[in-house]
Amino acid sequence: MFGVLLKKQLREKFSIFGRGRRSDVAGAVLSTVLTASVIAVSVAVLMRLAEVYADVRMNGVRDTVARMSELLTVIYAAIFVLGVLSGIKNINFELFECEDRAVFMALPIKSGTVFYSKLVVLYLKQIVLFAVTIIQVNFALAVAVELTPLYILATLGACLVFPALTLVFSSILCFPVFVVKRALRSGYLITLILTTGVLAALFAGYRFVLEFIRQLFTTGEIRFFFNENVMNGIISFTEYAYPVNFLAKLVLGIEPAKNGLWLGLTAIAALLAGFGVVALLYNKVNLMRASSSGGAKRKVKPFARAKSTVSGLMLKEFFLVYRTPSYAFQYFSVAIVMPLMVYFCMGLGKDLLTQLIMIDASAELGLFLVLAFGALTNTFAATAVSRDGNAFYTLKTMPIKPRAIITAKLLFSAIVAVLSVLISAAVICIAGFVTSGEAAFIFLIGVMMGLAQIAFATRKDLNRPEFSADEDSEVRESTGTVSLIIVIGFLTGLVMGGLALFMSVYLGGRGVENAEAYIMATCFAIAAVLLALSFRYLYKGLDKRLYEMSEGDVN
Amino acid sequence: MRIENNKADATEAQLLEVRRLSKKYSKRGKTYAVRDISFTASGGEVVGLLGANGAGKTTTLKCITGMIPITEGEVFVSGHSIKTEPVKAKSKFSFVTDNHSVFVKMTGKQYLDFMSDVYKVPFETRKERYEYLEERFRLGAAVGDVISSYSHGMRQKICMMGSLMHEPELWILDEPMLGLDPRTQARVTEFITMYAKTGHTVLFSTHNLYIAAEVCSKAVIIAGGRINRILEEKDIDLGGKRLMEYWYNMGPKSEE
Numbered sequence: 001m002f003g004v005l006l007k008k009q010l011r012e013k014f015s016i017f018g019r020g021r022r023s024d025v026a027g028a029v030l031s032t033v034l035t036a037s038v039i040a041v042s043v044a045v046l047m048r049l050a051e052v053y054a055d056v057r058m059n060g061v062r063d064t065v066a067r068m069s070e071l072l073t074v075i076y077a078a079i080f081v082l083g084v085l086s087g088i089k090n091i092n093f094e095l096f097e098c099e100d101r102a103v104f105m106a107l108p109i110k111s112g113t114v115f116y117s118k119l120v121v122l123y124l125k126q127i128v129l130f131a132v133t134i135i136q137v138n139f140a141l142a143v144a145v146e147l148t149p150l151y152i153l154a155t156l157g158a159c160l161v162f163p164a165l166t167l168v169f170s171s172i173l174c175f176p177v178f179v180v181k182r183a184l185r186s187g188y189l190i191t192l193i194l195t196t197g198v199l200a201a202l203f204a205g206y207r208f209v210l211e212f213i214r215q216l217f218t219t220g221e222i223r224f225f226f227n228e229n230v231m232n233g234i235i236s237f238t239e240y241a242y243p244v245n246f247l248a249k250l251v252l253g254i255e256p257a258k259n260g261l262w263l264g265l266t267a268i269a270a271l272l273a274g275f276g277v278v279a280l281l282y283n284k285v286n287l288m289r290a291s292s293s294g295g296a297k298r299k300v301k302p303f304a305r306a307k308s309t310v311s312g313l314m315l316k317e318f319f320l321v322y323r324t325p326s327y328a329f330q331y332f333s334v335a336i337v338m339p340l341m342v343y344f345c346m347g348l349g350k351d352l353l354t355q356l357i358m359i360d361a362s363a364e365l366g367l368f369l370v371l372a373f374g375a376l377t378n379t380f381a382a383t384a385v386s387r388d389g390n391a392f393y394t395l396k397t398m399p400i401k402p403r404a405i406i407t408a409k410l411l412f413s414a415i416v417a418v419l420s421v422l423i424s425a426a427v428i429c430i431a432g433f434v435t436s437g438e439a440a441f442i443f444l445i446g447v448m449m450g451l452a453q454i455a456f457a458t459r460k461d462l463n464r465p466e467f468s469a470d471e472d473s474e475v476r477e478s479t480g481t482v483s484l485i486i487v488i489g490f491l492t493g494l495v496m497g498g499l500a501l502f503m504s505v506y507l508g509g510r511g512v513e514n515a516e517a518y519i520m521a522t523c524f525a526i527a528a529v530l531l532a533l534s535f536r537y538l539y540k541g542l543d544k545r546l547y548e549m550s551e552g553d554v555n
Numbered sequence: 556m557r558i559e560n561n562k563a564d565a566t567e568a569q570l571l572e573v574r575r576l577s578k579k580y581s582k583r584g585k586t587y588a589v590r591d592i593s594f595t596a597s598g599g600e601v602v603g604l605l606g607a608n609g610a611g612k613t614t615t616l617k618c619i620t621g622m623i624p625i626t627e628g629e630v631f632v633s634g635h636s637i638k639t640e641p642v643k644a645k646s647k648f649s650f651v652t653d654n655h656s657v658f659v660k661m662t663g664k665q666y667l668d669f670m671s672d673v674y675k676v677p678f679e680t681r682k683e684r685y686e687y688l689e690e691r692f693r694l695g696a697a698v699g700d701v702i703s704s705y706s707h708g709m710r711q712k713i714c715m716m717g718s719l720m721h722e723p724e725l726w727i728l729d730e731p732m733l734g735l736d737p738r739t740q741a742r743v744t745e746f747i748t749m750y751a752k753t754g755h756t757v758l759f760s761t762h763n764l765y766i767a768a769e770v771c772s773k774a775v776i777i778a779g780g781r782i783n784r785i786l787e788e789k790d791i792d793l794g795g796k797r798l799m800e801y802w803y804n805m806g807p808k809s810e811e
Contacts, residue, residue, distance in 0.1 A: 303664075303678065397650040
């Protein structure tokens with residue numbers, strides 16, 4: 001039975017190019033470019049960090065092996081935490097949310113067999129992820145340590161051991177996480193506040209890392225970061241960072257027998273504990289989920305005042321988004337955090353840009369950031385139609401003009417897009433990065449480009465909606481349009497910001513009067529053309545397209 | 556009784572006219588899901604669309620309601636073409652699907668509000684209509700819950716209530732009795748009869764010959780995507796005996 005299930009899981013999870021799966025060229029290109037960029041940057045950063053950290057002296061003594069062991073332990077700990085988090089997410093999905101859950105519950109298959117077959121597939125997927133991460137870390141750090149055969153062998157071994165360890169810890173933690181998620185299920189507002197807070201905190205952490213990297217490369221001040229207090233903290237942490245400290249020492253060849261033994265024992269204990277917990281709780285949790293009512297009791301309220309059809313449709317969109325945590329995150333949290341992202345990046349980017357090109361290009365940078373981050377908010381429109389699921393066809397039987405259906409979706413997406421651009425422009429103006437005139441210009445172009453992206457994304461989704469077969473119709477996988485919107489947003493941001501910068505340098509160099517007015521007029525003209533084209537694309541042949549939409553059609 | 560008598564408007568004129576309706580799902584293929592379907596329905600009639608699994612009942616209803624495009628033929632509701640005047644045609648009917656595709660993140664009450672907004676039900680009459688429908692369908696306090704928490708039967712009830720908020724001239728239902736408990740089935744059957752008596756038209760698909768025999772004034776029997784026969788009230792009558800005799804003697808085509 002285990003073999004049969006494993007074969008089924010492997011076929012489903014690794015058939016990327018299988019029949020029926022739509023190709024997402026933009027998504028593939030985007031992820032390839034992003035992965036390559038992240039690897040290149042992190043390798044460069046790690047190499048530099050290894051050099052700097054290896055040179056840190058404790059009591060005047062330079063101990064490269066000890067420093068590398070600490071550095072590797074800290075990095076492994078970070079990877080471990082991320083791996084456990086990703087494992088919890090994947091296991092929770094596979095065990096409690098995946099469509100086949102109910103089918104397996106009714107079949108004469110032991111719960112452990114289902115779980116372990118799914119776990120093996122997750123393990124294989126994690127190996128790929130960890131191999132990419134660990135190999136680049138270990139080889140970047142090889143600038144400071146000797147590249148011995150043991151180091152290479154241990155690196156490959158770590159790629160196999162690490163995913164197993166993280167999955168075991170994830171298996172144990174996925175149950176309490178599930179219970180917490182279940183408890184928060186109908187606390188829509190609390191969930192939204194929590195996720196927004198976590199996102200903001202993550203971004204603050206990201207900013208700290210960026211600032212650290214900037215110092216690492218641009219000034220020698222980073223050496224002062226590793227003072228006595230910080231070093232004592234790092235050393236204490238690495239002493240107790242089980243089990244990753246064993247792995248780090250093993251990789252570096254420090255007492256390999258002892259550390260190998262401890263690592264093995266920890267892994268065995270974790271495996272036994274993890275699988276024991278799963279065997280005990282899997283069925284109970286699934287039964288708990290199966291018997292749950294799926295929603296909270298609400299007070300019956302009197303009828304609301306009569307609304308226009310478009311307002312009614314927008315309210316329908318609101319309930320759908322507000323009561324689906326993943327949509328609420330995409331719609332509200334990203335928009336709320338966007339001004340914060342723009343503000344942080346503005347602070348970092350302004351100094352960097354001034355050092356690089358020796359001119360103040362704050363307005364241009366602000367425009368680029370608002371357009372690039374705005375695209376993240378606007379990706380929400382890329383599932384505007386798909387989110388309705390099969391209920392979209394029910395909508396087709398109602399006396400609503402196609403234009404009203406689509407306009408409601410457009411306006412709903414536009415509300416947060418406009419607000420987040422407005423707040424972002426206000427924040428960078430209040431912080432003194434740009435003048436009020438420049439902020440107004442950034443807002444205007446940001447709104448025009450945002451609306452253009454929303455119109456384009458909505459129509460793209462209408463042309464090729466991907467309705468989920470799940471009971472709640474939730475779109476759980478990113479569609480091709482989402483990747484496309486991110487790419488378009490980034491490129492338009494780069495082009496508009498770059499063009500404004502180029503014109504500023506060029507016209508400024510020639511002493512042209514009213515150079516700013518020319519720049520603004522050019523950007524406005526481009527945005528206006530793109531906006532007009534997008535709206536034409538959105539509304540052209542809309543009635544025909546909606547009439548022809550059909551479930552079960554075969555081309 | 557809350558439902559208004561619609562007899563004044565419902566003359567002998569046909570409320571629904573299906574004219575040589577054909578549907579192909581594959582654009583290049585030659586296979587028709589339904590072919591040359593023609594029938595009419597007038598005010599006060601209960602029309603049953605009967606057929607075996609895969610006969611084409613649901614496809615016919617989806618084409619009539621504009622849910623899927625028609626390949627050939629025409630559908631008129633109150634004289635309005637579903638192809639060329641869809642909003643006017645759709646304002647005359649409402650459709651309850653067999654899979655209850657409804658906006659599950661709304662509460663029942665919010666859904667009724669939404670349907671009232673879409674069908675432009677005056678605010679003053681919403682409460683009264685809701686109370687009348689609640690008396691018939693008995694959803695109770697669950698109307699304040701999010702629809703995703705509803706059982707199959709409760710979803711069916713909220714879909715029916717939503718579809719009736721504007722008192723449609725033509726009420727279309729796909730397999731309405733599926734998933735309903737016997738008491739609610741009886742209530743729905745009674746309601747369909749009463750609704751037609753007030754001059755409204757009901758069109759529904761079903762496998763259940765007993766229910767069809769009980770409420771239908773016309774039975775359109777579909778087999779293999781084509782109309783096999785249209786039975787009038789006199790043929791359906793006698794406690795449904797003739798309908799059943801006809802059904803079982805129809806031959807293998809109906810069992811495809």
